Amino acid sequence: MNFADALRRVEPAAEIIALGTVRGLDTTLIPARGYPLELIPPVPLSRKLNRALLQTPVRLRDSVRAAGAVLDHARAEIVVGFGGYVAMPAYLAARRRGLPVVVHEANAKPGVANRVAANMTTHVFTATRNVRLAHAAAIGIPLRRAISGLDRTVLRDTARRRFGLRPDGPVLLVTGGSQGAEAINGAVSGAAATLRANGVQVLHISGQGRAVEVPDGDPPYVVVPYVSEMQYAYAAADFAICRSGAMTCAELAAVGLPAAYVPLPMRGGEQRLNAVPVVNAGGALLVDDADLDPAWIETILIPVLTDSQCIAMMSARTLARTPDAGDVLTRHVLTLIAERRASAP
Template sequence: MSEPTAPLSIVVAGGGTAGHIEPAMAVADALVDIDSTIRVTALGTARGLETTLVPERGYRLELIPPVPLPRKPNADLAKLPLRLRKSVAATRRVLAAVEADVVIGFGGYVALPAYLAARMHVKAHNRVPVVIHEANARAGIANKVGARLAQKILVAVPGSGLESADVVGIPVRAAISDLDRAALRAEARAYFGLDPQAPTLLVFGGSQGARSLNDAVRGAAQVLADNNIGVLHAYGKKNTIEPFDGSPPYVGVPYVSRMDLAYAAADLAICRAGAMTVAEVSATGLPAVYVPLPHGNGEQRLNAAPLVAAGGGLLVDDAELTPEYVAQTIPPLLTDPARLSAMSLAAAGAGARGAAHAVAAAGIELARSRRDRGQR
């Protein structure tokens, strides 16, 4: 009588920022949705948001030393080889401890050590295969290196710079991709203390907030109130905004843990254009004004461009987002139900809701194939 087969063990590597963690968690959810016996382990670092987000989602978290990849020559570049060796060694210990069958990486501080460790780690005479998902319109350094080692490469959009890649979109958790905004609107507005009837603007600049967004929207608070517009403003834990006592309510909070309810409460968003932000906002069908970061390699503008071209949002430069812009642009838009409805349909149509399961299925296929080879 043959022994029962052990559950698959899959490691997801996407620590650091929410833009890397959320796709990893969406895929983790999809993995156990496909096969509830799968054991999922998340890699992260002690300084990343994963120390909170991963346990909240119910997954095992293993910490490794971070490996920042500097874009320009600096002091960190000289420290890179030693940091990388230490992190790869720590990751190999994790892979051995959890008996990993496959690594699914999403870029960021923990991804490159995971790719290299998988390449070096041999289990049952087979190397641990690697699946890479690139969420940004331009691939990051970790995924560019990892793509040379991967057995499967998946990307959000064409033209990311990774060859032989399949386009699947960005993994989004089911609580967002399956969100019925209209059905939850009353509950969501009551949850945040918003006016149940007033058109509502959602403002957020990522987990850390964005000062330019904060200043522009808060500076137009009186005009928004005069046009009967409510505001839910997540200004960031490290920032502050001056309270505004108006009607409809202008609700300022440092952080929103229930983004599903925030999306449901809103009729329009003003936000950055990180890959995960664009994916979540479009998946819910929420129209948005996207404000790309003014620095970096321009990837945020590229992230939002297809959605804007489809009619699901507007694009404005950071320097042009002023209180005057908000006052002139937002009231006419939020008081035009027909235009909002058309933008909502365009946003929902441009989003990709099956990406999490596509990435999960690719990982499971490689893991099972590896198991089969090991048993021959």
């Protein structure tokens, strides 16, 4: 939705419809941002030879029809896709109708939908130059203005008061994303006593529905299930421990917040690849999910958290101020629409 926000800033009258599925948080997050949501059947691609894989062609056909119906009803002029379950049906439906297709790949390792779509269109954009995708141009990842324009130093005191943290002393931000991460929750909460003994405050975003219990004490260890305005969490923190999804990596780089990345263990190692550039630059640590435990927090992370010079150095190496990718993508999309209208009979 960050791209949609950027488009609306330039063209307030633009009609934007989001395609989604009942999976994940589409039905919660998209309407909350003020955009109409149309649901189509998801088409997950099974990695095994089983009944689900054999049913894929039929499911894809039905999903393409559903996506096409949305495009026809909306009189769509262009499709902008970011990969995932809804992208492939939308790309195919658009192609059948002769609509321009714009592809953006946020991850270091492209997914199947975007790999296929990159051979359908020349309008392909990626987060970094290292992404191997046909016709790709690197522009970064569209971010919210509250993130891309954040000055952590200016907002720090306000942010810390917001969460009940002290104005001084290091703050560790803990998050596993909106769904939370059991491995991260358990490792950090298990090291709560040692973190406190070393003067480290904690802002722990546990994830909705995930319980993290830490006894009251000093300095503060604050547990919240969810934070809707992450700029305050970033401003309050000196360091983060988190997964390394593409959006998380992009946001932390934009605000200059160093991190210990714990890639989600999954096929292909996509999240590990997202974290590698900033780790190699010296702006982050990398720890395998299986190796993360309270002992790692105590022996590896705490010495970093309590070394202000080390944190400052890592912050300088992670900071990445680049042109707003949302604006770049918006200009390209509006140009394509203008060209299409000009060539219409």
